[in-house]
Amino acid sequence: xxxxxxxxxFSDDDFLDISNKINEAEKFTSGEIRVAIKxxxxxLKTNKGIKDLATDEFIKLGMAETRDKTGILIYIVLSxxxxxxxxxxxxxxKVEQSTWDNIRNDMESEFKNGNYxxxxxxxxxxxxxxxxxxxxxxxxxxxxxxxxxMV
Numbered sequence: 001x002x003x004x005x006x007x008x009x010f011s012d013d014d015f016l017d018i019s020n021k022i023n024e025a026e027k028f029t030s031g032e033i034r035v036a037i038k039x040x041x042x043x044l045k046t047n048k049g050i051k052d053l054a055t056d057e058f059i060k061l062g063m064a065e066t067r068d069k070t071g072i073l074i075y076i077v078l079s080x081x082x083x084x085x086x087x088x089x090x091x092x093x094k095v096e097q098s099t100w101d102n103i104r105n106d107m108e109s110e111f112k113n114g115n116y117x118x119x120x121x122x123x124x125x126x127x128x129x130x131x132x133x134x135x136x137x138x139x140x141x142x143x144x145x146x147x148x149x150m151v
Contacts, residue, residue: 006039026143030068032071037076103126
């Protein structure tokens with residue numbers, strides 16, 4: 001059954017909580033946060049590393065099209081137990097990848113302790129706080145990307 005692994009770790013209510021947390025975090029930043037949680041890697045992409053998979057998803061979701069290049073993707077592949085946080089060029093000009101890697105590591109630790117929802121929620125909180133520091137909300141800001149979790 002498709003998404004069987006996904007529903008072992010998350011419920012529909014969890015996805016709603018994640019979407020609501022993204023909405024809350026984006027009230028204070030012009031950045032655009034997305035979360036993609038995948039059961040597994042498609043067969044044609046099994047030779048790709050986690051960063052390349054995240055990049056493919058980033059492009060597929062239209063995240064490279066934001067006005068100020070301030071999209072950021074939290075990407076999770078459950079079957080591989082791999083996580084990556086990918087930021088667009090506007091963010092990368094001001095924030096080092098190591099910042100996102102540290103948040104990813106914290107999320108991974110939460111997952112190892114069985115705290116799947118709180119691991120994602122905490123990551124969104126941390127990402128949102130950093131984006132708020134460097135990319136505060138603008139007067140003419142619009143929500144450019146859906147806050148729905150991509151599965």
